[in-house]
Amino acid sequence: MSIADAPVEVDLPTHLDLPDTDGKPVENAYEHPQSALLSDILLPVLNRLHPDDNYFVGADTGIYWHHTKPDPLTGCKSPDWYYVPNVPRTLDGEFRRSYVLWQEGIRPLIVMEYVSGSGAEERDDTPFTGKFWVYERGIAAVYYAIWDAARNRLDVYELVRGRYQLLPPDSTGRVWIPEMEVNIGPWRGEYHGYIADWLRVWDRNGLLLPTAEERGSDARRLAEQEHRRAEAEKQRAETEKHRAEKLAARLRELGVDPDTV
Known part of the structure; x- marks a missing residue:
C-alpha cells in the first residue's frame, strides 16, 4: 500500500484550498516548449482514447499526494508533464489549480521530468521528499519518464508490484506505452523555432505523430x-x-x- 492509500482524516482540503504555486520560476526555457510539444502531439491520441473527453493533462501543475501540516507543499510534487485518464477536465466547471489525489482517487498513468542538471534530483529516492520515491511510493504513477535532452537519454520506469522497473528501449531508443498505444523517444528537429533534441511520439507502425502545425502543413x-x-x-x-x-x-x-x- 502506498502512502496515498493510507487512511486519511475527514474534511481534507480540495484543489481550491491548497497552494497552486511554490513561487519558483521554471528552471529553463526548454521546459515549456517540450511540454507544449507533447500536449500538441498527443491531443488527437487522447481524444481518440477518451471520446467522453474525460482525461487531464498537467504541466508544472502540482500533484498533492499527502496532506501535510503546516506546509501543504511538502506533500506535493509538480511533474514537468503528466497525464491522468478517466477524470473530468474540470471540477465543478473550474480549471484545476492542482491535482489532489485524495480528492480525485485516480492516479496518473505517466509522469515526466526533464533533467536540468545531473539527473540526481529526478532519481532521488529519499523517503517522502525525493522525486523518484514520491512518484513510486506516494503518487504511484504507472510510468515515470526521465528525459535528459542534454545527453539525449530517456529512461522510462514501470510500476511493477509497487516498485519501478526500468523498461528497455527498442533499437531506436523508443519505449512503448501500451495504454496510450504510442512509443515515446528522442527526436532531433525544429519546434517553435528551436532546433534541439526533443521528446516525441510515434504510433505502433513507427509513424511520427505530427504537431498541429505539421498537420496543417x-x-x-x-x-x-x-x-x-x-x-x-x-x-x-x-x-x-x-x-x-x-x-x-x-x-x-x-x-x-x-x-x-
Whole structure:
C-alpha cells in the first residue's frame, strides 16, 4: 500500500484550498516548449482514447499526494508533464489549480521530468521528499519518464508490484506505452523555432505523430497537390478538345462529315 492509500482524516482540503504555486520560476526555457510539444502531439491520441473527453493533462501543475501540516507543499510534487485518464477536465466547471489525489482517487498513468542538471534530483529516492520515491511510493504513477535532452537519454520506469522497473528501449531508443498505444523517444528537429533534441511520439507502425502545425502543413500540401492535379486534368481536357476540333475541321476540308466518322 502506498502512502496515498493510507487512511486519511475527514474534511481534507480540495484543489481550491491548497497552494497552486511554490513561487519558483521554471528552471529553463526548454521546459515549456517540450511540454507544449507533447500536449500538441498527443491531443488527437487522447481524444481518440477518451471520446467522453474525460482525461487531464498537467504541466508544472502540482500533484498533492499527502496532506501535510503546516506546509501543504511538502506533500506535493509538480511533474514537468503528466497525464491522468478517466477524470473530468474540470471540477465543478473550474480549471484545476492542482491535482489532489485524495480528492480525485485516480492516479496518473505517466509522469515526466526533464533533467536540468545531473539527473540526481529526478532519481532521488529519499523517503517522502525525493522525486523518484514520491512518484513510486506516494503518487504511484504507472510510468515515470526521465528525459535528459542534454545527453539525449530517456529512461522510462514501470510500476511493477509497487516498485519501478526500468523498461528497455527498442533499437531506436523508443519505449512503448501500451495504454496510450504510442512509443515515446528522442527526436532531433525544429519546434517553435528551436532546433534541439526533443521528446516525441510515434504510433505502433513507427509513424511520427505530427504537431498541429505539421498537420496543417500536410493538409495544405495535399490541397496544393489536389489543385495541381485538377489544373493538369483541366489542361489535358482542353488540349484534347482542341485536338478534336482541329481534326474535325480537317475532315470537313476533305469533304467528310466528322459526325458520321
